Amino acid sequence: MPKKDEYKLRGMTEDDLLGLADLFKMFADSTRIKILYDLFDGEKNVSEICEDIEMNQSAVSHQLKALKTAKLVRSRREGKSIVYALDDDHVKTIIAMGKEHIEE
Amino acid sequence: MPKKDEYKLRGMTEDDLLGLADLFKMFADSTRIKILYDLFDGEKNVSEICEDIEMNQSAVSHQLKALKTAKLVRSRREGKSIVYALDDDHVKTIIAMGKEHIEE
DNA sequence: TGAACATATGATAATATATTCATATGAACA
DNA sequence: TGTTCATATGAATATATTATCATATGTTCA
Numbered sequence: 383m384p385k386k387d388e389y390k391l392r393g394m395t396e397d398d399l400l401g402l403a404d405l406f407k408m409f410a411d412s413t414r415i416k417i418l419y420d421l422f423d424g425e426k427n428v429s430e431i432c433e434d435i436e437m438n439q440s441a442v443s444h445q446l447k448a449l450k451t452a453k454l455v456r457s458r459r460e461g462k463s464i465v466y467a468l469d470d471d472h473v474k475t476i477i478a479m480g481k482e483h484i485e486e
Numbered sequence: 487m488p489k490k491d492e493y494k495l496r497g498m499t500e501d502d503l504l505g506l507a508d509l510f511k512m513f514a515d516s517t518r519i520k521i522l523y524d525l526f527d528g529e530k531n532v533s534e535i536c537e538d539i540e541m542n543q544s545a546v547s548h549q550l551k552a553l554k555t556a557k558l559v560r561s562r563r564e565g566k567s568i569v570y571a572l573d574d575d576h577v578k579t580i581i582a583m584g585k586e587h588i589e590e
Numbered sequence: 591t592g593a594a595c596a597t598a599t600g601a602t603a604a605t606a607t608a609t610t611c612a613t614a615t616g617a618a619c620a
Numbered sequence: 621t622g623t624t625c626a627t628a629t630g631a632a633t634a635t636a637t638t639a640t641c642a643t644a645t646g647t648t649c650a
Contacts, residue, residue: 389540391523399520402584406513411638415507419495428597436493441639443598453587462596462647472587476580480506483557483576515608532627545609547628566618566626 408452409476413437414445417466418473421455427463512556513580517541518549521570522577525559531567 389396409415416435420426426434432442446466449455456469468474493500513519520539524530530538536546550570553559560573572578 391520391538392526394523398588399523400516401588402581403514403516403519405584405588406510406519407637409510410507410514412504412507413638415510416495416503419498419503422496434495438640439597440599440641444638447598459647462594464597470587470590472583476583476587477506479576479580479583480509483574483580484502484505484509486574511607517608542610543627544611544629548608551628563617566624568627 405452408449408454409480411445413441414449415477417442417445417449418454418468418477421466421468422474425465425467427460427465429463431466509556512553512558513584515549517545518553519581521546521549521553522558522572523581525570525572526578529569529571531564531569533567535570 391399394402409418413435416437417431420431420434428439428442428446431446432439435442446455446457450457450469454468454470454473455466457464457466459465495503498506513522517539520541521535524535524538532543532546532550535550536543539546550559550561554561554570554573558572558574558577559570561568561570563569
């Protein structure tokens with residue numbers, strides 16, 4: 383059966399574009415972008431992130447979960463802590479492009 | 487006088503990071519990303535954009551205004567129409583990086 | 591094993607954001 | 621000049637998103 387008149391934009395389906403928007407949502411919130419930027423330094427556990435970005439633990443945990451679902455960060459246990467790290471090289475590139483746009 | 491304890495994250499002030507998040511918000515909505523993606527083809531007027539992305543004129547106009555404020559598109563009059571175009575090379579790069587992330 | 595610690599989670603309230611509808615603006619041209 | 625066409629805008633509603641609070645989960649180590 384034919385897909386119910388889903389249109390395409392230069393080869394991208396509507397779902398593709400919705401997925402793209404969802405990805406960029408991850409960068410579109412100040413708490414999340416602070417977390418991502420903080421992880422540029424390398425792995426950090428949740429408490430360290432909270433201190434660095436001055437946000438409380440619950441808010442950070444909620445946002446870390448969103449970032450993990452989006453496959454932008456990964457985590458592993460290390461003793462009592464959970465350590466997070468960037469999980470995609472594109473994260474740095476995307477943020478770098480954003481900075482360039484702003485700096486012009 | 488000292489700035490009231492604004493912290494920095496790897497050389498970025500809080501305001502810098504808020505600005506980055508605001509930029510990425512432009513890519514984080516399906517209507518706006520459809521518009522941007524539609525303009526990959528080149529200049530288009532508002533009616534053409536509406537048809538391509540199947541959204542009504544008012545919604546498109548509101549979002550074009552947001553994109554213009556963010557300096558991601560520019561516009562000029564051409565006869566009765568207003569023609570829009572991408573106004574920043576980074577737009578294509580940023581979206582391309584997003585696509586790569588998703589395709590993996 | 592159980593107390594202490596680190597993180598995660600669910601529900602709620604506060605806030606932000608997008609779409610719609612009605613209408614305004616402003617250029618073109620008869 | 622006034623009508624028509626294309627776009628922009630304001631206000632209101634609908635929807636999504638986030639931070640917070642309270643508490644649950646799971647580890648470590650005495």
